[in-house]
Amino acid sequence: MFQIYLPVAEISVNLTVMLGLGAAVGFLSGMFGVGGGFLLTPLLMLMGIPPAIAVATGANQIVGTSVSGTLAQWRRGNVDVQMGAVLIAGGVVGALIGVFLLKYLRELGQAGLIISLAYVCFLGTIGALMLWESVRAIARARAGKGGSARKANQHNWIHGLPLKMRFPRSRLYISAIPPLVIGVLVGLLASFLGVGGGFIMVPAMIYLLRMPTNIVIGTSIFQIIFVTAIVTLLHATLNHTLDIVLALVLVIGGVVGGQFGVRAGQKFRGEQLRAMLALMVLGVALRILFDLVVRPSDLYSIVPLVGM
Amino acid sequence: MRAALLPVALSGLLLFSPLAAAQTAPPPPAEKPISQETVQSDISTREIAIQSNFTGIEILIFGSIDFSDSRTPGEGTYDVITVVRGPDEPVVVRKKERVAGIWINGPGKTYGTVPGFYAVLSSRPLRAITSDATLKELGIGLSDLDFGRYTKGDPQEQAYRSAMIRLKENSKLFQQVDNGVTFIGRSLFRATVALPVNVPVGRYTADVYLFRDGVVASKSQGSLEVTKAGIEALAYSLAFKHPFLYGLLGVVLAVLMGLAGWYAFRRDRAS
Numbered sequence: 001m002f003q004i005y006l007p008v009a010e011i012s013v014n015l016t017v018m019l020g021l022g023a024a025v026g027f028l029s030g031m032f033g034v035g036g037g038f039l040l041t042p043l044l045m046l047m048g049i050p051p052a053i054a055v056a057t058g059a060n061q062i063v064g065t066s067v068s069g070t071l072a073q074w075r076r077g078n079v080d081v082q083m084g085a086v087l088i089a090g091g092v093v094g095a096l097i098g099v100f101l102l103k104y105l106r107e108l109g110q111a112g113l114i115i116s117l118a119y120v121c122f123l124g125t126i127g128a129l130m131l132w133e134s135v136r137a138i139a140r141a142r143a144g145k146g147g148s149a150r151k152a153n154q155h156n157w158i159h160g161l162p163l164k165m166r167f168p169r170s171r172l173y174i175s176a177i178p179p180l181v182i183g184v185l186v187g188l189l190a191s192f193l194g195v196g197g198g199f200i201m202v203p204a205m206i207y208l209l210r211m212p213t214n215i216v217i218g219t220s221i222f223q224i225i226f227v228t229a230i231v232t233l234l235h236a237t238l239n240h241t242l243d244i245v246l247a248l249v250l251v252i253g254g255v256v257g258g259q260f261g262v263r264a265g266q267k268f269r270g271e272q273l274r275a276m277l278a279l280m281v282l283g284v285a286l287r288i289l290f291d292l293v294v295r296p297s298d299l300y301s302i303v304p305l306v307g308m
Numbered sequence: 309m310r311a312a313l314l315p316v317a318l319s320g321l322l323l324f325s326p327l328a329a330a331q332t333a334p335p336p337p338a339e340k341p342i343s344q345e346t347v348q349s350d351i352s353t354r355e356i357a358i359q360s361n362f363t364g365i366e367i368l369i370f371g372s373i374d375f376s377d378s379r380t381p382g383e384g385t386y387d388v389i390t391v392v393r394g395p396d397e398p399v400v401v402r403k404k405e406r407v408a409g410i411w412i413n414g415p416g417k418t419y420g421t422v423p424g425f426y427a428v429l430s431s432r433p434l435r436a437i438t439s440d441a442t443l444k445e446l447g448i449g450l451s452d453l454d455f456g457r458y459t460k461g462d463p464q465e466q467a468y469r470s471a472m473i474r475l476k477e478n479s480k481l482f483q484q485v486d487n488g489v490t491f492i493g494r495s496l497f498r499a500t501v502a503l504p505v506n507v508p509v510g511r512y513t514a515d516v517y518l519f520r521d522g523v524v525a526s527k528s529q530g531s532l533e534v535t536k537a538g539i540e541a542l543a544y545s546l547a548f549k550h551p552f553l554y555g556l557l558g559v560v561l562a563v564l565m566g567l568a569g570w571y572a573f574r575r576d577r578a579s
Contacts, residue, residue, distance in 0.1 A: 005362045005505065007536060007543040012363050012505040060558045067566025068573075109402050109413045117410075229559045236547065236555025244543050244558045245360070251562050255569030292410045299404045300471035301413065304397055 008243040009053050015249065021047075022253020026065055029254070030261025031268075032277045035196025035224055037062050040250065042119055042284055046291075049246070051112040052102060056235035056242040057250070058194030062228040064251035065258050066196065069221045078218025080169035083211070084226075086176050087201070087219070090183020091190070091227035098191030099234040106239070109303065113292070118193055120289045126199050127281035130274055137271035170211045170219075178208055183223070191231040196224040199281075346374045347388070347518035347526040354530075356503065357537035364480075364505045367392075369429075369514055371528060373495040387430065387437040387519040388489045390499045391448055394425030394534070395510035398456075401468045417468045420456030424508030425481050429488030429499040438522040446517070446524070450477075450484050480504035509534045 004015040021043060029036030037058050044054035073079055105111040161175030182204050186197035198220050205216040236242040265273060349371025356365055369390050400416040430437060434449050444452045450473050476482035481504065489499040511533055518526040536544050546554040 003361065003363045005358060005360050005540055007540040008547050010506055010508075060562055063559055064562030064566040064569075067563050068570035071567075071570050109400060109416050113410075113412050225563075229563075232559050232562075233552065233555040236558060237551040240547055240551055242547065242555060242558050244547070244554065244561070245539070247558055248561055248565070251565040255565055259569065259573040294411075295406075296404055296411055298471075298475070299411075300401060300468070300475060301404070302399050302401050302472050302475050304399060 004245065004249070006243045006246050008240070009049055009246060011048065013047070013049075013246070017047075018246065018249045019253040022061065022250035023257030024253075025250075026254030026257030027261035027264070028257075028277075028280070029065060030069075030258035030263075031265035032261075032273055034277065035062050035066065035198045035221075036254070037190075037195035037228075038119070038123060038193070038199065038281065039284060041194035042288055044246075045112075045115075046287070049243075050241075051115050052106055052235075052239060052241040053243055053246075055102065055115065055192070055194035056232060056239065057247045059190055059228045059231040059235065060242060060244075060247040061250040061254055062190075062194075062196045063225055063232060064247075065254040066221050066225045066228070068255060068258065070218075070225055073218030073221055076214075076218070078214050079222045080167055080211070080215050080219045081222075082165070083167050083170055083172075083179060083215075084219050084223045086165070086179040087183040087186070087223040088226045090180040090185075091187035091223065092230055094184035094187025094189075095191040095227060095231045095234055096187075097184075098188045099231070099238055102192055102235075103239050115193060116288050116292055120285050120292070122189075122193070123281045123285035123288075127278050127285055131278035131282065134271045134274035134278055138275060141269075141271065167211075170209075170215050172209065172211060174209060179205075182208075183227075186223075187227050187231070190224075190227050191234060194231075196221075196228060198224060345386075345518060345520065345525050347516055347528045348372055348374060349390075349514070349516040349528045349530060351514050351530050351532050354532045356507075356532060356534045358507075358509065358534065358540055359536075359538045360540055362505060362540075364503055364507075366500055366502045367532065368498060368500055369516065369530075370496070370498040371516055372497070373518055373526075375495065384521045385437075385519075386525075387432055388491075388497050388499075389428065389430040389434070389437065389448055389517045389519065390489055390501075391515045391517070392425065392427040392429075392501050392512060393423045393515075394508055394512050395423070396421040396456075397424050397508065398422070399472065401472045403468070403471070417465075419472065422455050422472070422476075423453070424510065425503065425512065426450070426453065426476075427483040427485070427501050429483075429485045429501065431487065431489040431491065431497070433486040434484075437519050442522065442524070448517070450482055479506060481506065503534070507534055509536055 002015045003012045004018070005012045021040070025036040025040045025043070028034075028039060040061060041054050041058035044058060045051050049057070070079070102111055105114050161177050163176045164173060165176045166173050182201060186201050189195055189197040189200060201220045201223075202216055205211045205220065206213055211219070232242060268276075349369060352368035352370070353365070356367070369392070373386065399419050399422040401419065402413040402416040404411040405414045428434070428449055434443060443449050447453060455469065455472070473482055480502065483501070489497050491497045511531055514530040514532060516528045516530075517524055535541065543554070546557070
């Protein structure tokens with residue numbers, strides 16, 4: 001088949017496989033409305049791309065695939081630019097922390113391990129919670145009760161914090177600290193794991209900030225573009241781990257796959273989609289865990305010395 | 309080998325079949341004439357460009373033994389060893405250990421000067437050609453390479469060293485091929501070296517040693533250059549020389565792709 005040489009990863013990969021991988025992940029992300037980075041980065045690692053390169057390149061791919069989603073959301077007026085700006089400000093701080101952390105771990109030779117462990121913890125927790133929630137929702141729908149009772153405008157501890165800001169688009173008047181903290185966390189995840197962080201951000205904005213759901217989705221994807229772009233720049237500049245050829249191939253696959261995914265997603269009910277996504281997330285977590293626990297076929301490994 | 313066996317089959321004309329002597333009889337103990345043989349060699353490709361379709365390449369090292377100064381080739385054992393060596397680089401070797409049920413990398417051992425590529429091809433097994441001392445002196449053979457770290461007596465040392473050699477051999481970056489040098493007739497020889505896809509870029513040396521009765525009679529040296537070319541070269545040099553621009557390019561290209569995709573599919577829907 002058609003092989004393509006990756007200049008920074010310095011390996012040759014099958015172009016068709018990589019396009020297919022980008023398309024498959026793009027399809028799923030379009031279908032479920034998630035970034036797909038949490039699938040893409042581990043899959044790249046499983047295919048033999050060095051972890052640090054998989055992370056940086058995964059982040060770059062998310063930039064491309066988030067653009068069309070953001071445009072669609074923007075046209076519907078679902079982007080709260082002010083909230084986005086606060087999230088991005090936090091995201092820059094988180095991204096810096098993550099990039100330096102990754103650089104340090106690479107020098108220690110533990111980057112792969114910590115990335116894998118972080119994936120297992122995050123995906124395991126999120127997947128289990130989502131599965132639990134969606135199964136209950138499906139059960140409720142079966143029982144015919146239906147209708148979620150979200151208590152709107154209920155005050156919580158968030159409202160006691162200082163530095164209050166007005167977010168007209170979301171019709172909120174809250175402290176800037178919680179979105180900043182969420183931003184930092186998402187930036188950290190993006191730079192360390194090569195994920196968009198939507199799976200953390202969306203529930204946090206809905207349940208903690210009590211933003212309207214449609215605005216949450218638009219704002220989250222809007223800020224993901226900026227944070228992943230910053231992460232890409234930082235990794236390229238400080239760690240030299242971005243492979244532009246691989247990123248381009250993945251973006252092309254992802255953009256095309258994403259469009260079909262959106263259409264496929266409209267055929268399923270929300271809770272069914274969430275249950276499927278949860279199973280997939282758990283599957284990825286188990287697969288990574290398996291690699292950590294099972295005795296490797298070769299105990300030794302060699303890498304070129306980095307961080308000279 | 310083939311060149312050596314043929315004369316044996318023909319007759320017992322040992323005089324004109326020095327290589328046959330190599331295979332069949334021990335070298336004559338009689339006094340040897342001063343070796344005046346010279347070896348000449350060249351490489352089929354002196355410039356290797358890594359482009360997007362690069363999947364590895366085979367190079368041919370060929371040459372001849374020139375007996376011109378002696379009226380007849382001297383009696384004795386002639387052997388050729390070819391060493392292709394890529395640029396040195398520091399390498400960290402790590403061993404995984406089980407900690408709390410998870411396999412994690414232990415502390416690494418750093419070797420300062422590991423050739424990025426090393427292939428040794430010979431007309432017969434190395435140990436049959438010459439003594440260990442000579443091989444060590446010339447640094448020929450995987451077991452005699454100096455990797456810039458040698459702590460004698462450390463029981464772990466040998467395990468790490470051989471693990472690195474094994475891993476490099478698995479990825480075809482280290483090769484040791486006995487009988488990798490083939491004779492054509494009496495004085496022509498050829499050796500094919502396969503450079504794998506992951507060869508490091510840089511300047512390679514290709515040394516050809518002619519051994520006569522276990523002693524180096526002549527040596528010929530060549531070199532080749534492995535470089536990245538085309539888009540690969542551009543991307544690679546940008547990535548390391550202008551990393552910020554490179555990152556920016558990555559982001560811009562991704563955004564453009566996203567826009568193009570969005571535009572294309574939007575038009576689809578409209579029509």
